[in-house]
Amino acid sequence: MLAVEVRDLRKTFRSGWVPRRVTYALRGVSLAIPRGVIFGLLGPNGAGKTTLLSILATLLLPDAGEARVLGHDVVREARAIRPRLNMASGNSNFIWSLRAPEILAFYGRLYGLHGKALSRKVDELVALCELDEHRKVPYHELSTGLKQRLALAKSLVNDPELLFLDEPTLGLDPDISVRMRAQIADLRRKRGTTILLTTHYMREAEELCDEIAFIKNGEIPARGTADALKRQIRIGDVIALRLDPASGEGLAELPGVLRCVSQDGRVECTVDSAEKRLPQILSWLHEQGVIVRDVDVHEPDLEEVFVELAK
């Protein structure tokens, strides 16, 4: 069964009177996310990521279209889904004077936990998210990294089957981001939690996600695995050559070579497939009597795909 099934989902925000502003946040999004995967929603600012997550988490009503989460309709059957999902945002904010265990206990009570079960759950989450040393620190004194960890801990208070993470590593140091990602990967591995996360960071999406959907202007122009996306966008592989003599004349006319530029004493050929074209290029150069001093093959990374799609 699918964890998330979205068909032609639309959401428009209307704000202000004079002038009246209309924002088309989602313009017909369709998506199917299987259970047990980590799915990444990648897109520029204002693309509609948070809007989509909020609708799926039953926090916002769509204008049109259909969204089913864990088999239930998000509008008509919200009550059936809510106990089974949770959401954490990189922009979370909790009551400034409360300490991590108090904040977790507050949310635990909302899900019906009390007494021993509640204190066990709080201890478990404090340990899981490595907040033990910071038990006595009020929320506003915690560092950004610790606040983010607390937001993640809070989102696990009801052992959700489905977890929405909105920019879980926003504003974190690289080393803390790495730990946060490892923890997210662990949740799926150890608990089988289905995770839908939004991010601006290509590396994060590439490392963590089984599948990625690009969202832009409220639409999804492309989705697939990181590898499939790279192939689909067809930016091409780059073969960089250091030649003797240095000119790469004639290379641009070879089959499969899309572009050829000379810079810093190197010739960079963009080709449809490096695997296929590299042997052909090398044997052609050999025939021409050109010596190849160095070869470097570079496949496009997701960042380049992102830039291409965001154009």
Ligand SMILES: Nc1ncnc2c1ncn2[C@@H]1O[C@H](COP(=O)(O)OP(=O)(O)OP(=O)(O)O)[C@@H](O)[C@H]1O
């Ligand atoms: N409550 C609101 N009222 C009016 N417009 C809104 C509201 N919430 C979002 N929008 C608009 O809807 C569009 C999509 O916003 P959303 O927050 O979903 O984008 P996002 O992809 O999460 O962006 P970011 O990467 O900056 O978090 C934006 O143009 C935004 O200004």
Ligand SMILES: [Mg+2]
């Ligand atoms: Mg957002």
